[in-house]
Amino acid sequence: MMMFPDGRSFKQKYKAYSVSMLNDRSDVEKGGKIIMPPSALDSLTRLNVEYPMLFKLSNGKKNRTTHAGVLEFVADEGKVYLPYWMMHNMLLEEGDFIQIESVSLPVAVYSKFQPQNTDFLDITNPTAVLENALRNFACLTTGDLVAIKYNKKIYELCVLETRPGNAVSIIECDMNVEFEAPVGYQEPTRSRPHEQPQQEAVEYVQEEVPFAGEGNRLDGKKKKDSQLTPQTVVKKVIARGIPDYDHPYGLIKFDRNVKAISDRIIADETNVENDVDNFQGAGCSLKKTRK
Numbered sequence: 001m002m003m004f005p006d007g008r009s010f011k012q013k014y015k016a017y018s019v020s021m022l023n024d025r026s027d028v029e030k031g032g033k034i035i036m037p038p039s040a041l042d043s044l045t046r047l048n049v050e051y052p053m054l055f056k057l058s059n060g061k062k063n064r065t066t067h068a069g070v071l072e073f074v075a076d077e078g079k080v081y082l083p084y085w086m087m088h089n090m091l092l093e094e095g096d097f098i099q100i101e102s103v104s105l106p107v108a109v110y111s112k113f114q115p116q117n118t119d120f121l122d123i124t125n126p127t128a129v130l131e132n133a134l135r136n137f138a139c140l141t142t143g144d145l146v147a148i149k150y151n152k153k154i155y156e157l158c159v160l161e162t163r164p165g166n167a168v169s170i171i172e173c174d175m176n177v178e179f180e181a182p183v184g185y186q187e188p189t190r191s192r193p194h195e196q197p198q199q200e201a202v203e204y205v206q207e208e209v210p211f212a213g214e215g216n217r218l219d220g221k222k223k224k225d226s227q228l229t230p231q232t233v234v235k236k237v238i239a240r241g242i243p244d245y246d247h248p249y250g251l252i253k254f255d256r257n258v259k260a261i262s263d264r265i266i267a268d269e270t271n272v273e274n275d276v277d278n279f280q281g282a283g284c285s286l287k288k289t290r291k
Contacts, residue, residue, distance in 0.1 A: 010044055010102040014080040016092050021081065028083055030149055031136025033071035035081040036100070041073040049102055052171050054139055057082075058099045062091040067105065067167045069138025085147040085156070105139055108168035112161040114180035116145070120155050121185070127177060130157070134170055142166040 014037070019028040028035065034055070044053060058065045066089055068082075075081055080100065082092070092098065113130065115121075123129055133148035140146075143166075144159045160180055162168045181187075 010040075010047055010049065011099065012040065012043070012101075013097050013099050015078055015095050016087065016090075016098040017079055017081050017094055018084045018087050019081050020084065021094070025081075028071060028081065029085075029147075030083075030133070031071070032083065032086065032140075032146065033069040033136065033138055034083075034086075035072050035075045036070055037075045037077045037079065038073045039077055040100075044102065047102075050104065052138060052169070054103055054105050054169060055100050056103045056167075057086075057090065058101075059090045059092060059096070060099065061096075064090045065141075066090060066144055067103065067139045067141045069171075083147075085145065089144055103167075105167050105169040106164050107173045108140065108162060108164075108170045108175045109173070110161070110163040110176045110178075111140055111159065111168070111170075112178045112180060113157040114160050115182040116156040116158060118182045118185050119153070120157075120182055123150065123155075126179065130177060138171055139167060139169050 019025050019035075022028075022035070025035075034057075053070050054067060055070065056065060056067055066086060068086065080098065082090075090098070120126060129150050130148065133150070137146070140159050140162050142159055142162050145156055146159060147154050147156050149155075
């Protein structure tokens with residue numbers, strides 16, 4: 001509670017109601033600010049409070065507290081209107097009494113949130129979405145379960161940590177934001193089979209030689225016995241290989257048995273040189289030359 005120079009401070013009890021009791025004020029549900037009666041503004045003005053006005057809300061029966069800013073002073077006398085998520089955090093029923101007192105909070109430098117559902121991971125840029133939603137908030141309290149609306153869907157986030165205190169002001173501040181893994185989220189694990197990679201299976205298939213049959217020799221002689229038996233050829237068939245489960249992640253191998261182009265060019269040049277050296281020596285002519 002902030003103490004003012006004259007020794008007085010704002011502290012008053014009101015009946016708490018959710019914003020749904022007001023007509024056409026669904027915009028209040030999107031933030032963390034409350035609506036107070038005009039008499040509260042009159043008292044705060046006389047006390048010369050510093051701006052922005054921040055308040056501590058306490059539910060003595062349930063021993064629950066939170067902090068909020070003020071949006072307007074248009075509520076009925078003796079009543080305050082709160083967002084539904086704030087009513088839920090404070091364990092308040094419609095018409096329960098709540099104590100409101102003015103406070104001064106340090107400026108936030110860090111906060112950590114935990115989504116309460118894995119659906120929050122579907123948001124492309126959660127940091128930007130949260131930053132836009134927090135523009136309707138004045139302060140944050142550690143342990144609160146705040147609600148933000150995005151694409152006609154409400155996401156709940158628990159405030160796990162705030163610095164430099166358990167309650168901080170987020171108006172015109174440079175705050176670092178972090179996210180904890182959502183409730184119920186399980187990190188994917190890479191499962192590796194326990195079986196060792198087997199050797200490449202090889203099958204041998206016998207194939208007969210094409211055009212295997214009887215034939216006759218031109219000289220009239222009979223064929224040998226080895227020539228009469230149809231010959232077979234053993235063909236090696238390699239079955240489809242098994243993947244290497246121990247292959248290092250991110251490494252790509254290109255196994256080729258083809259020689260590089262540079263090597264083939266050198267080999268071709270060597271063959272050309274060898275061809276030049278062939279058929280060397282003195283030649284003889286069949287026709288005798290006349291002297």
